[in-house]
Amino acid sequence: MIISLLQIVAVTAIGFYFASWWRRMRRRKEQTWETLLAQLRPDWSGHELSDHFLWEEGLSTTPEEAWKRMQGAKGLWVIYKNAQVMLEMANYAAKNCEGVDRTLIENLHSDAIQIRVCVLMALAQYAFTQASEGVRVNAFRAASLYTGMAARMTQLLQGYAAVRVPDFVAAM
Numbered sequence: 001m002i003i004s005l006l007q008i009v010a011v012t013a014i015g016f017y018f019a020s021w022w023r024r025m026r027r028r029k030e031q032t033w034e035t036l037l038a039q040l041r042p043d044w045s046g047h048e049l050s051d052h053f054l055w056e057e058g059l060s061t062t063p064e065e066a067w068k069r070m071q072g073a074k075g076l077w078v079i080y081k082n083a084q085v086m087l088e089m090a091n092y093a094a095k096n097c098e099g100v101d102r103t104l105i106e107n108l109h110s111d112a113i114q115i116r117v118c119v120l121m122a123l124a125q126y127a128f129t130q131a132s133e134g135v136r137v138n139a140f141r142a143a144s145l146y147t148g149m150a151a152r153m154t155q156l157l158q159g160y161a162a163v164r165v166p167d168f169v170a171a172m
Contacts, residue, residue, distance in 0.1 A: 028088065033164060036092060039085045040171040044071060044078040047172075050147050054169055057148035063133075063140035073126055076139055079146045080119040082172075086153050087112040089168075097160040104156055111149035118142035 046053040048069040049061050059066060070076065090108040094100045122138035129135060150172060157165045 031088065031092065033089075033092065033167075036085060036089050037167055037171045039081075039088075041078045041081050041085075042171065044075040045172060046143070046147050046150055048075075049143050053147055054150050054154045054172060057144075057151050059140070059144050059147060063136040066140045066143050067136045070139065070143060073123060076119045076122055076126075076142060079142055080116055083112045083115040083119075083146060083149060086149055089153065090156060093156055093160055100156070100160050104152060108149060108152055108156070111145055111152065115142050115145045115149065118145060 049059045049066055061069060070079075087108060090105050094102075094105050118138050119142045122135050122142060125132065125135045125138065154165065154168065157168055
């Protein structure tokens, strides 16, 4: 009796998971450039960390300064969310623009994964140790990857959808 009930609960949970996954995939396919831009979180900007944000990789701060300028965990969460949105923008560009450099798209995918892992590690460390050296180093690494991803996204847009660059720069 209990095993039957557990099986029903498990099958129902799996069904709900696949239904929500299907809705997310459908919504993602129906996105427009404007809806993607609207998803970028302007709460915090990488301009705080780099003089050449969106145009070149690299930071012009130390890990301690970066942690202060990104406003701690708040900036990390914005980086986490925006990395996913930029990944979706790259997929949108790959789908809607002819001749997109696949290597650049793959690099953006890799960047997004690395950023999200770094941010999650930093947030987990922050939850236990507050702003320790390890947290600041992981946050600095995530921010550095983020500026690189933003620069590659700008490069992608300049090459294949130049009219979209001003909107992207304004949203970031």
